[in-house]
Amino acid sequence: MSEHARAGAGWQTIRVTPSRDDAHDVVAAALFAGGVEGLHDDAGTWVTHVPDDHDLVALRAQVVAADPAARVLVLPLDPAALEHSLHGTVVAHDVGRFVIAPPWLAHAHDPARTIVVEPGMGFGTGEHPTTRGVLRLMSELVRPGDVVADLGAGSAILAIAAAKAGAARVIAIELDEQAMGNAEENVARNGVADRVHLLCGDATTLMPFFAPVPLVLANIISSVLIELLPVVAESLSAGGHAIVSGILFDEREFMAGMLEKTGWRIVAEDREAEWWSATIARA
Secondary structure (H helix, E strand, O other): OOHHHHHOOOEEEEEEEOOOHHHHHHHHHHHHHOOOOOOEEEOOEEEEEEEOOOOHHHHHHHHHHHOOOOEEEEEEOOHHHHHHHHHHHOOOEEEOOEEEEOOOOHHHOOHHHEEEOOOOOOOOOOOOHHHHHHHHHHOOOOOOOOEEEEEOOOOOHHHHHHHHOOOOEEEEEEOOHHHHHHHHHHHHHOOOOOOEEEEEOOHHHHHHHOOOEEEEEEEOOHHHHHHHHHHHHHHEEEEEEEEEEEEEHHHHHHHHHHHHHOOEEEEEEEEEOOEEEEEEEEO
16 A cells, blocks of 8 residues: 555545445446446445545536435545454455455465455455456466556556466556556565556557557446447457456446447456456457
8 A cells, every 4th residue: 555545645435325235236337437446345335435636526426327315425534444444354355366365365375376465545456346357257368478458457456467377568557647556566566567567548549559469458447448449459469359347247238239339259258246247359
């Protein structure tokens, strides 16, 4: 965790309680659409942290559009409560060939397959099914020596996993400057700084400089994914694949139609709870 995060300066805690059980996942999607980096489920209430300059009006509008009766509570960040919460509720996740664990649990797992991630303000430690979906799908795709692009890298979990799976170079692109400090610490902590290259900026601008690549990872909300599909298509080498996630299962039919319409085919799929991930290739 960065010094800024530890100090608790300039951050707020957001707690959102959906009005009904079947709104749980659509509220989560709305929060991601509103710009949060990750979520923690506290007995049915979504919890995250955002910097003081985050657009709370837009964030609240996204939530209300998804669930008009949801309860949204904004509180100043309590650093002591955050530390206690993380140690009490963040767990290790065994996901196929990988284990994602916070530093205080990492010693119990094989270092060769363990991705050690210090929870940041967004709890970016594999707590969300979309992260795990990408990890399961990418297990069979990363080949030794590959170059991999990770779009919307966040805490860099997927980029680190690609490096540990044998990629020679991973280009991890993140638009949000606030996420970069946590990502840099995670990359260094896992000993992959020589292979994972973090870039802050717009993927549509940066990706052409690194193309072609055999594998692109994109764990981003569906509306942004659709905008990125053309640059992803242009960035893939012959026979390459992309893994897309951040998509509600209810959106699967729409996304499948959009993929077919824009010249993609679905190679493999993963579903966990209400979330859908897919490996895609050019048709």
